[in-house]
Structures are given as C-alpha cells and as structure tokens.
Amino acid sequence: MSKLEREIHIDASPEAVYDKLTDPRCLGEWVSVHDGIEEAPPGNVEKGDTIVQRMKIAGKKFRIKWHVDEASRPSRVVWTGTGPMGTKARATYVISQNGSEGCTFNYVNEYDLPGGPVGRITGRAIAGASGGEADRSLKKLKKLVEKRSN
Numbered sequence: 001m002s003k004l005e006r007e008i009h010i011d012a013s014p015e016a017v018y019d020k021l022t023d024p025r026c027l028g029e030w031v032s033v034h035d036g037i038e039e040a041p042p043g044n045v046e047k048g049d050t051i052v053q054r055m056k057i058a059g060k061k062f063r064i065k066w067h068v069d070e071a072s073r074p075s076r077v078v079w080t081g082t083g084p085m086g087t088k089a090r091a092t093y094v095i096s097q098n099g100s101e102g103c104t105f106n107y108v109n110e111y112d113l114p115g116g117p118v119g120r121i122t123g124r125a126i127a128g129a130s131g132g133e134a135d136r137s138l139k140k141l142k143k144l145v146e147k148r149s150n
Helices: 014-021 024-030 116-149
Strands: 002-010 034-039 050-057 060-072 076-082 088-097 103-112
Touching: 002 116, 014 088, 014 103, 014 116, 024 034, 024 050, 024 116, 103 116
Parallel strands: none
Antiparallel strands: 002 103, 034 050, 050 060, 060 076, 076 088, 088 103
C-alpha cells in the first residue's frame, strides 16, 4: 500500500472548508485530476453516500467509485474507492482549528495498485505525479475557500 500525505493552512473556518470538501459539485473547482461526476447525491455527502468520479492522470481517463465511510462535520471525512483493475484507495480528510481564524487541512491518500512488483514500481511513478497534483489541488482549495470566506 502506498501513501501520500499533505497539509495546508486555510484562512477560513473548519465548517467552510468541510462544506467545500463534501460538495461533489465543487470537485471540478479544486481537484486537479477531476474530469467529471457520473453519480452523486444532490448536496453535501453524508456517511453511506456513493460518488462515481471520472479522473484523468497522465492523459489516462478512468473512474473511481467512492463510498463515504465517515462524515463528521466539520472535522473529518473518510472515503474508500475502487477503480480500474482492482485499484483501491482510502482518502482521509482531517480539518482542525489551528488557534487562529483559520484551520489546518490534512489530506492522506492510501492506495493499492494491482500487478505485484510491477504494480509497486508503477505506483512509485504515480506517487511522484500524484504528489504534484495533490499540491496543486490543495492550493486551489485554499484559494477557493478563502475567496468565498471573505
């Protein structure tokens, strides 16, 4: 299992960040690898909801079916996803007040790619690209939420 972790300070309330993170209609505004939504609830996700998301990484399009395992407003969301060829992922969002007007958003993505040793080598290459995409996504999220909070 590979793991990607990122953290960013956002000058907005935990509630504002949580609301943006859990609204499937906003994914295209901040997730850099987002290519569309095929299925989602009409509002913010709650525990037990399912989202089918199209993504595009390195020119390849695919879909992931996400299940919301935890949704604790305004501090935590846990998603598990399944993708092509048995790919599995677990994304954990933790939002914490940081003592000032803002909050800290911690993102952890754990994923397992099929294919044994070849899959692990491919996973290391994808992790490098994913890290850059995660950084771009979090910067876009920060800008989006801070703009709407002011």
